[in-house]
Amino acid sequence: MRDDVDRLTPLGVMVLALLREGDMHPYEMIRLMRQRHEDRLVPLTNGTVYHTVARLTRAGLLTEVGTDREGNRPERTTYTLTDGGRDAVTDWVRRELGRIDRPAEFRIALAESHNLPRHEVEDLLGGRQAALTAEQTILRAGLNKARSRDVPEQYLVEIDRQATLLEAELRWTAEFLVRLQNNDIDWGPPSHRAPASGSAYREATQ
DSSP: OHHHHHHOOHHHHHHHHHHTTOOBOHHHHHHHHHHTTGGGTSOOOHHHHHHHHHHHHHTTSEEEEEEEOOTTSOOEEEEEEOHHHHHHHHHHHHHHTTOSSOHHHHHHHHHTGGGSOHHHHHHHHHHHHHHHHHHHHHHHHHHHHHHHTTOOGGGTHHHHHHHHHHHHHHHHHHHHHHHHHTTOSOOOOGGGSOOOOHHHHHHHHO
8 A cells, every 4th residue: 555655646635545435437527627716736637637537547546337328429438446545645745744845745735635634734834833834934944044145135035935925834733723713614535515616615705
């Protein structure tokens, strides 16, 4: 299982997580991911999804459960998660959620963090918060030292930006952890949640 988790791509994780909601064929996976605007997290094309499904099937994380045909369209194969595929999602999220060195993977892990128990998410994000705080301290100390030596600001702009982004990230993390701890957010597996529609996402981001 560890090798399977290590080889998972962000799109692979999203496909596996989607199938935790129910069996479906790749066409439906693509439709749902586009409706939910998940292409803002990973590049999403028909070819990459079909390739990912085939690779996950070869790895034993998915299996075929049937085919159907609608009109003159080609047959569509429906897939389901194996036990290994179901475990791979939680193992991957558990591995990535507390890290600070893989920002692209962290976004996927955060988006799928509802697949872990609430207390575990709190622990992982708490560890990430501590690591971010340590990194921010180092950056701020480096900036202060450079400025005390009259290093021109033009050489420090990227470091200053990173320190400012870390401050915003830490503020969001602290607020989110309070909401989790106070049970202000419903939490649980996808089958217990209403699926996010494209219109709901657009309303939330306008």
